[in-house]
Amino acid sequence: MRIHFIAIGGSAMHNLAIALHKKGFRVTGSDDVIFEPSSTRLANYGLLPKENGWFESNITADLDAVILGMHARLDNPELIKAQEMGLKIYSYPEYIYEQSKYKLRVVIGGSHGKTTITSMILHVLNYYNRDFDYLVGAQLAGFETMVKITDSAPVIIIEGDEYLASPIDRRPKFHLYKANIGVISGIAWDHINVFPTFEDYISQFNKFINTIVEDGKLIYCKNDLELRKVVVNSNATIDKISYTIPNHEVIDGVTYLLPQHTPLQVFGDHNLMNLNAARLVVEQLGINEDDFQKAISSFTGAAKRLELLNHTKETSVYKDFAHSPSKLKATIDAVKAQFTNRKLVACIELHTFSSLTKEFLQQYHNTMKKADIAIVYIDEKTFKHKKMEPVSENDVQTSFNDKNIVFFSEAEQLESYLRSLNFENTNLLLMSSGNFGGMDLVKLALELNV
Template identity: 65%
Template structure:
């Protein structure tokens, strides 16, 4: 098979390209720029484009398929040439389905927890010695790539993002995988540039349930009121399995799951992670792993990258970084740290970085999400407003939206860094949350100075 990638440098795209190359496909690709680590990883497998740019001459009827990345524009010259020649153009989720349609497909959807639940399932399957393919949204310890596709594996585990499939396919990615086992972790409005109303957003999850194949299973969180309502309204002929928190205890900063008289100490913590574990357990149950074996395997799960990741700690303080950026993720992450260390002061810093989080009309969704913080800091790099061509707003707007008057606001990374370096971390935790990089602040260097 000869496959060409338009916008090969994307996180999912370059991983899929490597996976198909390993499968024996002839893979080519183009991009206007390929950043690290994509460039080195593509080069290692001999499929890094020779130069940046778009080259219509690469497109010929010798190709079996074109895979189009979200980063490409609808007037991309290679795309136009492919359409002119009548070559089949796939989005990457469409092509992942094509490569896995004869497998049992597990698709994990939801506004939060997708990567972690997927990672937990992969960890348990690996520990159990199962053969499986996968697509996950983060680089995981113990896994070479974010995508694996083989001819032999009977199972495909897919992190199902609700964002759009490609510039010419405006369907959410998770609609295209046609799950046999579907998971929804929760629903909290996101991607408002694509789904401008909450109803429009929740409708995507209703459609996802309808895409689950006949005889399939929906696993969903019973703790989410919006999701409960969506499931109650659904009339699809699928088995519905709710989950909630397991029995557990917290002792000396360690969370332990209690099951059938046995204790399973975890390396992760927080109600959101306990719920993620229960979702993963039900999936693994459906894949032939007993609950006892699953809990045994999950005790060695260290967490997904950038999800409550430990930056450093002392006897009386810890610094965490987390990918949290949406209101629901922010609240869940702060609740987790406060519950795990109830006697420590919590200093929490959130960088608003995404289009949704910066949108002035969406900002009120953050009301009271930082109430658990003893010291709350919100950072928006003023350059981000400029890059996204959005109008900046003052600290007062942020404080009103978060409904927290003692909140501190920064729009200059140097001023934020000075504030963080002045912290006295004794009997206190610092939680740094962002899908960006805090204007280039080195968190390891910061940790070395304040711990």
């Protein structure tokens, strides 16, 4: 098979390119810019384009398929030529389905927790040396790539994103996989540039339920009221299996599952609900609860999901991907509940299109109330890059309903402020889907004033 990737540098795209290369396909690709770690990882497999840019000469009649990434635009010259030549053009989720349509497909959807649930399932299956394929949205310890596609594996575990599949396919990605076992972790409005109303966003999850194959299974969180309404009102002919927070206790900052008293390396109600979702999935794959608990006790978390950067007897520093209102509040609540005797400095970088929109900013109302010091950072260059009207400190404080929020728009000033604080008996939580203006978070974590 000869496959060409348009916009090969994307996170999922370059991992799929590597997976198909390892499968024995002839893979080429192009992009106008490729950042790390994609660049080095593509180079290691001989897949890095010789030069950046789009070139019509890359599109030839002997291509079996073209895979189109979201980074490409509708006027991309390679896309236009492929269309003119009548070549088969896939989005990456479409091609994942094409490669897995004879496998059992587990698809994890939801506004939050997708990566963690997927990671937990992968960890348990890997612990027992199961043969499986996967697509996950973060780099995991013990897994070389974020995508694996083989001919032999009978099952594939897919993190199902609700964002659009490609510039020419405006369906949410998770609609394309046709799950045998579907998971929905919860519903909290996101991607307002694509789904301008909450009702439109909710409808995508109803459509996802209807894509689950007949007599398939849906595993869902019954703690989420919006999700519960969607599931109750669904007429899909599938089994509906609910989950909630498992019985547990916290002793000296460690969470234990009951009644077996299994110690965990993750914490917080959302992580515990994610764990229950993963348990129900692997139960469908033949792994019982006792074996699940044995395996999950060694799970340390997905990258950037309450990732511990450094800790002392009095301070823990965490990095988290939280950026939406529900994720922000849940992450702050989790750290406060785990360390009841410590103060918390919580810092979020508003980075996504949704979070920088003044209308949507109001969704952050009261989300940081449990933080002892609440900090909001917005890189001033982000507004120029996204061609958006800047929001002010007053806009942020009003929307968050907190006049004590400390606001920064320059990374150097934020870092200086954090270094000036005393972190004795205090935790630091750094949350962003961006990179805090290039700040070295690990170095910061090691050098804080404790």
